[in-house]
Amino acid sequence: MLMCQQVELSDRYNPQDVEGRIYQWWSRNGYFKAEEKSTRLPFSIILPPPNVTGSLHLGHALNHSVQDLLVRWKRMQGFNVLWLPGLDHAGIATQSVVERELKKENTTRQQLGREKFVERVWEWKNQYGGRILEQMRLLGDSCDWDRLVFTLDEGVSKAVRKVFVELYKKGLIYKGLKLINWSPALESAISDLEVEHKEVKGQIYHIKYPLADGSGALEVATTRPETMLGDTAVAVHPEDDRYRELVGKMVQLPLTNRTIPIIADQYVDREFGSGVVKITPAHDFNDYAVGQRHKLPMINILNKNGTLNENAGPYQGKKVQEARKQVVADLEKLGLLVKVEPHTHQVGHCSRTDCVVEPFLSEQWFVKTAPLAAPAKRVVESGTIVFEPESWTKTYLHWMNIIEDWCISRQLWWGHRIPAWNCANCKKVTVAEVDPDKCAHCGHAGLTQEEDVLDTWFSSALWPFSTMGWPEKTELQETFYPTSVLVTGFDIIFFWVARMIMMGLEFKHDVPFRTVYIHGVIRDAQGRKMSKSLGNAEDPVKLIEQWGADALRYTLISQIASGRDLKFSTQRLEGYRNFMNKLWNAARFSLTNLADFVTPADGLDALPSKSEMSHADQWIVYKLGVVEKEVDEYLKAYRFSDAANTLYAFVWNVFCDWYLEFIKPVFHGELDVTQKRATQLILAQVLNRIVRLLHPFAPFITEEIYQKLPIRSEAAIIDTYPHPRNDKALLALGSEEVATNMDLVREVIAAIRNIRGENRIKPGLKINVRLAPHDDKAQKVLGENKVAIMTMARLENCEIGEAGNLSKCAVQPVQLADMKVDVIVPLEGLVNIEEEIKRIRKAIEKLQKDVAVLTQRLSDPKFAANAPAEVVQQGQRQLEESKAQISTLEAALARLS
């Protein structure tokens, strides 16, 4: 063991030695590239564009693993594949990052000015943005990188403008004064979907509002006493007898000099509190609706930054929380505070900044969604777009039914500026694709552009076609629109999926994709959401470094079933790392035994004749055929975890555990040249299929192994995906009958191992065994596979024949299909027979349970009358077999003592 170690493959698979090199090689060879024009069928996926500020998290890893799996599978199936990568400018997130930088420099974007600030964000983007794109390469994502699109690229911006202008002209975009969700931290509007409701423990304040005529007071309850400064009415239920006479009278609004009317409205719940509600139309969505019904004035008491404005009188300038305290204190002084009770309620928070969202009256731009939603609903109802899993269809349709107009303006600087100009002269709005130099209405040159930018999701909604060159006519769109599948999490069905469908139908007159595959969210081992604040977020880049990208991908894919959330644990990851190692070592073993194998001229098509093949060879080919079929069916049905688990079991429990063991004697024992050559061919072919089958799941290790295979083409990534249709010649060499025979052999070996294990016979000790077949067929099968049995069960001697004397013998009946064998192990002198007695008793007990259950069922005349004949027969057969096995075991037991 000094200096003369041979250089060969390590017995540990080391992903770090492989992944970077392989990725570069793929990339250099252009395997990820799509053809704009092709005779091959298209398959396209657009990547949900990650935020330019983002870095890879496990959610991406899951999302991308699925997409890359599909893309690689389809590519191997011969499709012209496009996986189109992109990057989102992420208005709020990116602006916040740069604003934080400015803060460190003791300046603000306002001081810098809009133009300079936007320049600054671009600088940031060019320097730090898009780090995630590099991380995606670590995962193995096979995107067509040459086509990377950024949402602020010129082409996309053109598309955005065109869509805005056209929708405006159709009356589907309008500007209006409405109550919207306002984030005081961002000083911007946000959409309903960006509001997260959280349960907050607060208080409910009961306040007296004196009647203006001095004849008493009404008691109202509120969780937000400070908003009373903007009250313009109090409301009661129209049929509430307690207050019927008061409707139409006025109350004196405390802390102000205003009097406000008492109105009646169905909205009021008589049961709740005192049945009297204060109405603040400018700061509550329900009150806003009431206010509109009753034409109440709307008094806005807030500034954009969340402080109280001049309408709040003495409270002006205070923040909401301070004003609340002060208002309550002042009311108490006046004796108008009746009581304060603890109260938990749901409060809207900004999903970006986590500040409390304020309903705020302001002028914003909106998309009228009803006309767009109707066709978007129809294409899902009709099945033109299919959700996978199907259960999300309901969720989608439900949301489309209650959809409201979409507020698309944001008071930010980073994003697509709204292409609308206000005229200084006629005050009218000019909306145009190209910056206008004069007003479209009066021709005046004094135009100023709207300050606001568009919601980031506005450009995202156009993604399936804006990334392909729209509004220009392009080959890319001809070939790849509509895209094939959209892969995303359920959290953005409404933000994104629905809006893409609406926009695709409106502007391309076709759906943007055929299938929407929805996956769950990744949680930690305890089932908590992964988040930075909890500190339980695993960094996929670190995981890849430690365990390998393939192991990570396999871990995620293997548990993605049924669109449910999945729990992530490194323990499981370790298991799949082990699987990669297993595969690696199986390949090492195979390659060692193929070292002297000369690749035939016909390469991939090279096969032995069936007559040259061993039973094990025919068996593994048969099993391969079954697996190829199953995997194809699972993938087609989007059952990725089933496909992954099927392959895992085939590679480990069939190929490694049995086939490689079966063929060892062929390579190690006395050499039969023909047999060896046949087995080598089969081994090379089967390993080749395994590598290809696994490639979309574990691309790196499979490509690395593939490149060392004696039988292969250019690269795993572009080789054909195995399918029974493409593998006819090879699979024809498999035999179901032989496979069944080999399964009997496996069961016999398992029975001997079981006897050995239970009787604690040392693994190193070779023993003698008698096999007593009950029929000629079993006799033949055992005879032909004697070597395998002796090797794998570690036998000194194996007799096949009569059962003979059972004295002091362990006995185990085995049966499969129509073959029966008694496995007999003489224990004399080997072990303490107590263990064997226990073992047999245990086996008998188990069989007796079966007999009891079966007897009961079969003796029920109703069962015989109603159950299908097939089921009855099967039960009877099983009963007989179990009984026969019991008697065999009992006979053995009698001979033991």
Add this chain to the structure above:
RNA sequence: AGGGACUUAGCUCAGUUGGUAGAGCGCCACCCUUACAAGGUGGAUGUCGUCGGUUCGAUCCCGGCAGUCCCUACCA
């Protein structure tokens, strides 16, 4: 409040036309057997949440209840 999902081995989950429950990890025992100790062989473990109904037969279909979770909308 409305809608939906889930409840199966210690843990994570399969179980697709209703016919005597499976995997991985973990656990126990024995083994460094020349691909792999990141391995091998053997083993143990379940009133399939609970109560009813349909059925010859229910983990599976239907209903009630309990628990967990998600979504949507909100009662001031």
